[in-house]
Amino acid sequence: MSIQAKTKWKIDLAHSEIGFKVKHMMISTVTGHFEDFNATAETDNDGFVNAEFAFVAKTNSINTKNKDRDGHLKSDDFFNAEKYPELSFKSKSFDGETLVGDLTIRDITKEVKLDVDFNGIAVDPYGQTKAGFEATGTINRKHFNLTWSAVTETGSIVVSDTVKLFVNIQFIKSA
Template sequence: MKFLKLGLASVIASTALFAGTYNVDASHSNVGFKVKHMMISNVVGKFDTFNGSFEYDEKTKTLKSLVGEIDVNSINTENAKRDAHLKESDFFAAKEFNNIKFVLSKVEDDKAYGKLTLRGVTKDVVLDLENNGTVKDPWGNTRVGLALSGKINRIDYGLKYNTVLEAGGVAVDEIVKLDIQLEGILAK
């Protein structure tokens, strides 16, 4: 029995040796989205200001935890008038709800399960997870690349603005496609 306990303790300890906390490198990451406009094209955008950290186990190549926060006021669709409208109460209500938060709950296979809080509403989401591996950069830092993608229904979060089109359909689709590219640097 002692050997079993000792063996389990050494496995747990060795796993902990390979897990590390990584800070998101915002200059090499992107938090993007796209949504169908007028039912015929996509408008793409991103958030310029965000931060986060995650725990990654190099030995098992698994994501253990992730917390990220986005500044809603940094929305950027390359159109200042549209960005201003998106910050109003029709959409993000940025004066009242100035951030979006994601907290990872678990990872199973290539799926990341977590809680997304947007406009004061928290919902469970499932995102596709792509693990791009680790690398040592020229300055001796360990970096990890991750990609998260998926869909959310903006109506679930209170972003209800829309206009019905004469020919049918709506001006802005309810489904928003997420495309998040993260590069993290091992904290020292």
């Protein structure tokens, strides 16, 4: 019985995005993303089944297109970017449609499940082999000690507990 070597993949930052959406005052949605992140994958098959995925984002790189809000998100009310400069994800399993792994924010680790569309593998015009994925899921921000909350005069919650995650990643075959 031969053991197939693992193929290593690195992120193609120009074609990748790690983002989130959260309800604001329960009437609108704020979208944001992390500008400084890295991800890798290792697999022994073209379908990426049981591939090992890892991801790290710098919490100080959060961007919601609003400087004041971003400053608040970097504070101890949310990510505390000074004390917890990174959030991370490490996969446990991937069946081709569901990615299960440990997400760590503020040194709190919880298992999360993401629905994944594996968009396939292709060779670009420069001869690089690439693989594309789109993943979505939800987390409860309070499970990660992101507990700041406020209520408006009319009783609306300012920030929802539920955060929708969306991840669009393209990997480049590296070995």
